[in-house]
């Protein structure tokens with residue numbers, strides 16, 4: 001039997017360990033994620049070999065066992081993956097071979113150690129050496145799948161010594177795989193408690209593909225990760241109940257309802273990923289912003305690395321809830337690759353593309369369900385309007401902010417109108433019109449989309465501004481949301497399928513042009529009389545800031561209305577502004 005050999009760490013390793021201990025001090029818990037992800041990698045490799053070289057590999061149950069030894073303040077993590085030979089051991093745990101890792105260290109060194117470096121690397125992988133965040137001594141016993149129990153080797157290192165030892169230890173009791181023992185520091189005692197270990201596995205590793213078993217002080221093992229990794233399975237093999245349950249267990253926030261819909265797809269090309277993204281059926285009840293569940297959790301090969309990263313989703317799409325699991329994001333060394341990166345943006349684009357298509361399909365499903373319905377019958381599929389009731393504001397925000405997706409978002413907007421039946425209690429497909437439908441049924445020659453804006457739908461329906469338009473059969477949309485007028489003003493025009501531009505025209509403003517209906521004025525007044533009445537009214541309204549009084553053709557029943565000049569704020573906008581400054 002060979003004696004224990006002592007080796008110096010490669011300089012980069014020492015400096016990495018130094019940086020870790022100083023800058024990641026407050027986030028030392030990441031060590032468990034790193035060690036579990038290494039164990040899962042080793043199991044993955046063995047699983048692969050069992051498929052390619054079944055004659056050489058006796059697989060058994062591939063699993064990870066965690067043992068807590070409270071008396072000795074120790075944590076043991078053991079896998080039956082591929083293990084390491086002596087050479088592999090000293091190479092893997094003594095050097096940093098990857099050039100990417102070297103760059104990572106370099107960029108960390110350039111940062112000031114402290115909070116900023118902490119922010120940068122906190123949520124990303126730092127690898128095996130993070131074990132020293134929690135342990136003063138780390139012991140690794142390992143048997144390669146190419147060898148037998150008799151060739152077990154033990155690697156051991158004490159923090160801050162800059163060196164490690166390797167010894168041949170044939171009686172280590174491992175058939176195949178790797179056992180890592182962390183001799184925890186006094187200030188890391190919490191990691192030798194069942195509660196803390198369960199919590200960390202739940203946060204970072206609940207979806208690892210292999211079972212994780214936990215035992216405390218020799219008690220029987222408990223399995224920790226029992227939730228299925230739904231997103232890696234074939235959609236055709238998953239029932240709606242499973243999708244609903246997964247949403248409730250994993251991605252929702254304060255909501256209890258089943259989701260409305262979901263998109264389960266994989267992306268290939270620029271970046272490879274699986275994703276499962278839900279459209280919730282209700283808006284969360286927000287008590288505090290920090291209570292909000294993340295829109296999208298991001299996993300790298302099933303290990304949680306972060307949520308709602310920069311560049312992933314536009315603000316308007318933040319109502320979705322789901323998971324992205326990316327194969328191309330390396331857990332180690334990847335922070336600059338992740339936040340706001342090309343990959344993240346590419347993933348985001350694919351998700352938004354699918355989301356808009358799905359919403360569009362949902363909207364079409366309502367339209368289809370409406371065809372052939374008898375009066376009084378309710379269409380079956382109203383999902384789109386359930387969505388709209390909760391999230392219309394998100395779509396409108398998108399129209400304002402997201403120019404690239406504007407046309408698709410616009411086609412999802414729906415408004416009540418003079419031509420749609422009055423809704424009973426909640427909005428539905430019959431009582432709402434899209435811009436598309438509006439322009440399709442407008443009379444020949446009409447070039448504007450007419451709207452009335454106000455806070456109260458009933459009051460709008462009774463508005464004298466509608467009299468003449470209604471009499472002539474011109475449809476008017478009712479805009480009752482505080483964002484609506486900003487949307488139409490921001491747009492100024494709607495472009496229809498044939499490329500025609502339609503201006504938005506507020507019926508409460510001057511100059512509603514109805515000349516396309518080719519109606520001559522029904523009556524004319526002598527000019528002297530007009531002047532007389534105008535002057536009388538101007539006198540009467542002396543203190544009320546009326547700019548001018550004019551004769552118009554816009555009314556049929558009412559005698560007079562107050563209108564705003566074309567460029568001024570409408571009465572509704574003034575109301576909204578007043579309510580915002582209060």
Ligand code: ADP
Pocket residue numbers: 034038039041042079081082083084092093126127128129177178332
């Ligand atoms: P990475 O996982 O990104 O390669 P780590 O620092 O986490 O970097 O691990 C370094 C190397 O150590 C791994 O690439 C692997 O070769 C080896 N290793 C670590 N843990 C295990 C394990 N449980 N079983 C087998 N090999 C391991």
Ligand code: MG
Pocket residue numbers: 034037038127128331332
């Ligand atoms: Mg690793």
